[in-house]
Amino acid sequence: xxxxxxxxxxxxxxxxxxxxxxxxxxxxxxxxxxxxxxxxxxxxxxxxxxxxxxxxxxxxxxxxxxxxxxxxxxxxxxxxxxxxxxxxxxxxxxxxxxxxxxxxxxxxxxxxxxxxxxxxxxxxxxxxxxxxxxxxxxxxxxxxxxxxxxxxxxxxxxxxxxxxxxxxxxxxxxxxxxxxxxxxxxxxxxxxxxxxxxxxxxxxxxxxxxxxxxxxxxxxxxxxxxxxxxxxxxxxxxxxxxxxxxxxxxxxxxxxxxxxxxxxxxxxxxxxxxxxxxxxxxxxxxxxxxxxxxxxxxxxxxxxxxxxxxxxxxxxxxxxxxxxxxxxxxxxxxxxxxxxxxxxxxxxxxxxxxxxxxxxx
Amino acid sequence: xxxxxxxxxxxxxxxxxxxxxxxxxxxxxxxxxxxxxxxxxxxxxxxxxxxxxxxxxxxxxxxxxxxxxxxxxxxxxxxxxxxxxxxxxxxxxxxxxxxxxxxxxxxxxxxxxxxxxxxxxxxxxxxxxxxxxxxxxxxxxxxxxxxxxxxxxxxxxxxxxxxxxxxxxxxxxxxxxxxxxxxxxxxxxxxxxxxxxxxxxxxxxxxxxxxxxxxxxxxxxxxxxxxxxxxxxxxxxxxxxxxxxxxxxxxxxxxxxxxxxxxxxxxxxxxxxxxxxxxxxxxxxxxxxxxxxxxxxxxxxxxxxxxxxxxxxxxxxxxxxxxxxxxxxxxxxxxxxxxxxxxxxxxxxxxxxxxxxxxxx
DNA sequence: ATGAAAGCGCTAACAC
DNA sequence: GTGTTAGCGCTTTCAT
Numbered sequence: 229x230x231x232x233x234x235x236x237x238x239x240x241x242x243x244x245x246x247x248x249x250x251x252x253x254x255x256x257x258x259x260x261x262x263x264x265x266x267x268x269x270x271x272x273x274x275x276x277x278x279x280x281x282x283x284x285x286x287x288x289x290x291x292x293x294x295x296x297x298x299x300x301x302x303x304x305x306x307x308x309x310x311x312x313x314x315x316x317x318x319x320x321x322x323x324x325x326x327x328x329x330x331x332x333x334x335x336x337x338x339x340x341x342x343x344x345x346x347x348x349x350x351x352x353x354x355x356x357x358x359x360x361x362x363x364x365x366x367x368x369x370x371x372x373x374x375x376x377x378x379x380x381x382x383x384x385x386x387x388x389x390x391x392x393x394x395x396x397x398x399x400x401x402x403x404x405x406x407x408x409x410x411x412x413x414x415x416x417x418x419x420x421x422x423x424x425x426x427x428x429x430x431x432x433x434x435x436x437x438x439x440x441x442x443x444x445x446x447x448x449x450x451x452x453x454x455x456x457x458x459x460x461x462x463x464x465x466x467x468x469x470x471x472x473x474x475x476x477x478x479x480x481x482x483x484x485x486x487x488x489x490x491x492x493x494x495x496x497x498x499x500x501x502x503x504x505x506x507x508x509x510x511x512x513x514x515x516x517x518x519x520x521x522x523x524x525x526x527x528x529x530x531x532x533x534x535x536x537x538x539x540x541x542x543x544x545x546x547x548x549x550x551x552x553x554x555x556x557x558x559x560x561x562x563x564x565x566x567x568x569x570x571x572x573x574x575x576x577x578x579x580x581x582x583x584x585x586x587x588x589x
Numbered sequence: 590x591x592x593x594x595x596x597x598x599x600x601x602x603x604x605x606x607x608x609x610x611x612x613x614x615x616x617x618x619x620x621x622x623x624x625x626x627x628x629x630x631x632x633x634x635x636x637x638x639x640x641x642x643x644x645x646x647x648x649x650x651x652x653x654x655x656x657x658x659x660x661x662x663x664x665x666x667x668x669x670x671x672x673x674x675x676x677x678x679x680x681x682x683x684x685x686x687x688x689x690x691x692x693x694x695x696x697x698x699x700x701x702x703x704x705x706x707x708x709x710x711x712x713x714x715x716x717x718x719x720x721x722x723x724x725x726x727x728x729x730x731x732x733x734x735x736x737x738x739x740x741x742x743x744x745x746x747x748x749x750x751x752x753x754x755x756x757x758x759x760x761x762x763x764x765x766x767x768x769x770x771x772x773x774x775x776x777x778x779x780x781x782x783x784x785x786x787x788x789x790x791x792x793x794x795x796x797x798x799x800x801x802x803x804x805x806x807x808x809x810x811x812x813x814x815x816x817x818x819x820x821x822x823x824x825x826x827x828x829x830x831x832x833x834x835x836x837x838x839x840x841x842x843x844x845x846x847x848x849x850x851x852x853x854x855x856x857x858x859x860x861x862x863x864x865x866x867x868x869x870x871x872x873x874x875x876x877x878x879x880x881x882x883x884x885x886x887x888x889x890x891x892x893x894x895x896x897x898x899x900x901x902x903x904x905x906x907x908x909x910x911x912x913x914x915x916x917x918x919x920x921x922x923x924x925x926x927x928x929x930x931x932x933x934x935x936x937x938x939x940x941x942x943x944x945x946x947x948x949x950x
Numbered sequence: 951a952t953g954a955a956a957g958c959g960c961t962a963a964c965a966c
Numbered sequence: 967g968t969g970t971t972a973g974c975g976c977t978t979t980c981a982t
Binding site for chain 2: 308350372
């Protein structure tokens with residue numbers, strides 16, 4: 229029989245190299261959990277716990293693990309973890325456009341912050357008001373296996389909507405509230421914005437009111453709400469249309485001048501204009517001045533969006549304010565509730581808006 | 590001995606259910622490649638190929654696979670694939686702020702589009718001009734294992750910069766060009782913008798020029814470039830400072846009025862102001878009008894950014910234009926070259942800017 | 951508090 | 967053109 233000591237000379241597992249090798253495949257060096265574990269002299273699981281739930285490992289081991297991480301230059305691979313545990317901690321958000329002037333980005337920003345605090349990361353996808361390849365876009369988003377979806381722009385394609393419903397992933401349609409929700413909805417009614425603007429102008433003794441809208445869906449909803457309300461208030465004859473003009477998206481200052489010029493030329497008795505955006509309203513203000521029309525005495529102007537300059541124009545702009553940051557936070561909260569099973573599908577929340585009375589109306 | 594037929598009654602592997610079961614873990618149903626393969630009557634690899642490289646499978650099998658995908662409602666799991674193949678197709682982009690007015694978002698948008706075409710998805714991270722937890726942020730981004738990084742805002746923390754250098758991931762610092770690149774750099778010189786603005790005003794016979802800057806790093810660089818150039822041109826005495834004022838970020842229209850008022854009160858002989866943004870320039874225009882100063886005869890005004898309204902102001906705004914979309918495209922192209930090993934580390938590209946001459950100067 | 955074994959869903963590598 | 971085998975790096979589960 230061999231002496232006991234022999235066991236130690238012939239270990240079942242050959243000793244491994246003490247420091248990790250660069251990965252064979254793409255990109256950068258790849259130090260793994262196993263490498264860290266070896267250097268720290270603990271098991272992979274202990275390293276995993278030290279990273280994900282430091283509270284449950286002893287202080288001494290925690291320190292050794294942290295040292296080993298620093299020494300090896302380990303970069304965590306949450307992909308592998310997410311894959312194994314089926315917890316990607318990913319939220320996908322579809323936005324019509326992320327460009328500098330996009331009205332959605334304030335909401336997206338506060339939403340992202342809220343998600344970040346809860347441990348989720350947000351991926352942005354652009355859908356560009358374009359229903360063409362929506363299905364493909366949706367499929368691509370789903371393939372990243374997010375735990376929840378936010379649709380800041382409406383998904384129009386019936387096929388894509390059906391697919392989202394079938395997959396049954398927690399989902400919030402945000403910003404605009406219209407139609408039946410696929411799952412949940414957080415936003416405000418654009419039609420109601422138009423309605424309230426018309427009523428407000430009526431309350432200010434305006435009797436010949438007009439609207440400059442954008443040609444995108446939400447702008448049209450505000451326009452329609454405005455026109456319907458104007459009709460109901462008796463501000464126009466049976467077959468006489470409410471004066472209106474639609475400008476292209478994205479709307480600009482010049483569209484305000486242009487729209488005001490067109491409307492005032494056609495209907496010199498117009499005494500109020502509700503505008504698609506504050507920038508358009510600013511254009512209307514400028515056009516009014518160049519025509520010698522006093523604002524608000526001869527012409528009342530109402531904007532939309534409460535842009536940062538609205539308070540600085542001359543006269544300052546009466547406008548409709550949506551608290552985008554609050555909206556973003558609510559979207560995040562609702563989606564997290566849906567993910568965690570706290571809230572049920574079918575949840576709808578109206579965050580409303582405020583008409584801010586300044587000097588232009 | 591048992592008859593041969595018994596074999597069929599006791600198969601080694603129990604027959605599997607023909608249609609997939611819902612996943613045990615988080616979220617939604619989970620149909621896998623294996624399920625699709627079973628339904629299509631092919632191997633997993635064939636399904637994988639049908640998805641990732643349809644050209645190499647026969648048309649007949651392709652069709653059967655596609656049918657099976659449709660019937661099972663399969664959702665691709667690119668996480669698993671990315672994990673296995675070490676090709677995440679992910680790009681991480683750090684931006685100071687993604688809010689509605691962020692100057693970076695146009696570049697981010699065109700960049701994202703370019704990446705999308707090349708098969709990459711962009712994840713946005715906010716770094717908020719805040720060096721505090723930059724290291725943690727960088728670590729989190731790296732953990733998602735992107736194939737490349739874009740830094741739209743500067744990473745200040747020396748530790749974070751060192752870490753990025755060590756990890757050796759392809760990386761582009763974008764927008765501002767200043768200092769040594771960690772890896773590659775695509776942008777323009779803010780200092781040069783200031784210098785060129787001063788020289789331009791000098792060429793227009795202005796001899797008492799001033800600047801309203803923002804208090805963020807890039808704004809300060811433009812201010813410094815402007816002041817240095819003004820000195821060099823002999824526009825100020827030895828110990829006499831170039832009139833300047835810094836407004837908080839984000840800058841607003843009112844800061845233009847405020848800054849112009851302060852500067853003009855202190856130095857009534859000022860005949861030109863270079864502004865941090867077009868919005869500030871608009872404020873200066875308004876303040877000038879309210880003081881009865883003729884623009885550009887008595888006061889020249891130069892903006893920065895070529896905002897969409899710059900062409901519509903009265904007088905129209907002379908300003909500095911940066912082609913954000915082109916910049917975004919170049920950033921994407923350079924990073925893709927770095928990822929594919931076409932370009933080498935150390936690449937630096939100046940995309941420049943244009944001074945657009947309109948009526949305000 | 952720590953470890954060992956198994957396996958998530960997919961694709962690389964090779965065989966046919 | 968298609969199938970087989972192995973294993974990516976991590977976490978789950980169960981054992982100690």
